Amino acid sequence: MASTTDLNDLASLKLARESWKSGQTDLAVEQFQKAVEDNPENVRALLECATALGKRYRFSDAAAMLKQAQQKANGGPHALSVIARVYMGLFLLPESVRCLESIPASARTPIIHGELAVYYEQLGRLTDAEETINLCIDEAPDQPEPQLILARILAHQGEHERAHALLAHILGRTDVRNPLVQIRGLYQMGQVLDQLGEFEKAVDVVDQAKAIQKRIPQAERLAKSSLQRNARIADVYRRIDADTVHRWMNRPLPVPNHGVVPAHLIGFPRSGTTLLEQPLDAHHQVVTSSERLVFADEILPQ
Numbered sequence: 435m436a437s438t439t440d441l442n443d444l445a446s447l448k449l450a451r452e453s454w455k456s457g458q459t460d461l462a463v464e465q466f467q468k469a470v471e472d473n474p475e476n477v478r479a480l481l482e483c484a485t486a487l488g489k490r491y492r493f494s495d496a497a498a499m500l501k502q503a504q505q506k507a508n509g510g511p512h513a514l515s516v517i518a519r520v521y522m523g524l525f526l527l528p529e530s531v532r533c534l535e536s537i538p539a540s541a542r543t544p545i546i547h548g549e550l551a552v553y554y555e556q557l558g559r560l561t562d563a564e565e566t567i568n569l570c571i572d573e574a575p576d577q578p579e580p581q582l583i584l585a586r587i588l589a590h591q592g593e594h595e596r597a598h599a600l601l602a603h604i605l606g607r608t609d610v611r612n613p614l615v616q617i618r619g620l621y622q623m624g625q626v627l628d629q630l631g632e633f634e635k636a637v638d639v640v641d642q643a644k645a646i647q648k649r650i651p652q653a654e655r656l657a658k659s660s661l662q663r664n665a666r667i668a669d670v671y672r673r674i675d676a677d678t679v680h681r682w683m684n685r686p687l688p689v690p691n692h693g694v695v696p697a698h699l700i701g702f703p704r705s706g707t708t709l710l711e712q713p714l715d716a717h718h719q720v721v722t723s724s725e726r727l728v729f730a731d732e733i734l735p736q
Contacts, residue, residue: 440476440506441513444469447482454486459716463490470499477503477513481520488524491713496524504533511541515549527556544574548583555587563587578610582618589622594629601626613650617643674723 450465466483473479484499500517507513518533534542534550542550547570554563564587570580581604588597601623604610620643627636678698699714701707715722 440473441478442476444473444476444479446472447479450482450486459486459490462486475506477506480506481516484520485523488520489716491716493524493526497521497526497529500524500529504536509536509538509541511537511543511546515546518549518553522553527553531557542569544570544577544580547573548580551580551583551587555583555590560587560591564591576609578604578607578612578615578619582615582622585619585622585626589626589629594626597626598623598630613646617646620646671723 446465446469450462450469453459453462453465463483463486466479466486469476469479470483480499480503484496484503487493487496487499500521503517504514507517514533514537518530521527521530521533531550531553534546534553537546547566551563551567551570554560554566564584567580567584567587571577571584574580581600585597585600585604588594588600601619605616605619605623610616620639624636624640624643627633627639699707699711711722714720
């Protein structure tokens with residue numbers, strides 16, 4: 435009798451998720467680890483713990499958890515497909531590929547073939563990518579999404595005429611009404627036309643894509659939400675910059691009375707400042723911002 439994969443949800447996992455949502459990430463990681471300790475055969479616990487560890491930049495610990503999950507997945511296509519996506523989230527693309535390749539060919543669904551083709555493409559294994567996405571197309575000939583992936587792979591191989599013909603076929607189908615598919619197809623067509631030297635046509639199809647985007651019902655709502663969010667972020671940055679200028683130009687620096695101490699990470703381009711900033715930002719008591727030009731624009735000139 436074949437063993438089954440334990441993917442059951444657990445009360446301890448729900449508790450860990452709630453801790454994570456409330457910003458108690460260190461506590462959540464401990465709770466995820468406890469869930470794994472108490473339920474070592476539960477693949478869901480291993481996956482959620484690995485994801486949390488990865489978000490805390492504990493990549494080696496996360497990868498070890500995923501190795502355990504693979505061993506306990508019992509070759510299950512669904513479980514291995516999810517494990518591959520988590521590997522991808524940890525930037526372990528070769529492991530994602532090996533994970534999907536371990537699924538027997540007879541058990542691979544069109545979705546798995548599509549994911550594997552995209553991973554091959556990202557690794558530069560374009561011949562494997564083309565062969566695999568064609569398997570997906572053979573199994574789901576009416577679906578336009580795999581054909582869009584094939585067109586992109588062909589373009590990456592330099593076969594722009596074939597990519598152009600395929601995209602023209604997709605965009606000419608009267609049964610393809612999904613606006614997101616149309617938008618993707620038009621943007622890809624614009625890139626292919628650009629490579630073929632058809633610059634005016636490329637601009638025209640990109641304009642068509644933008645026009646469709648504006649007609650999508652949720653587009654206006656999303657645009658307004660984005661503007662409001664961006665305005666709030668911009669206001670925070672303006673206050674941070676003003677505070678930074680004040681503190682650097684009026685030494686000694688005053689100690690803030692609200693318990694929040696600003697710190698500035700300064701370095702030359704490509705010197706590792708971002709690499710240092712990311713693990714700092716992972717700490718629950720630290721918040722980092724994007725690169726600020728206030729030093730170059732206002733402080734250094736004085």
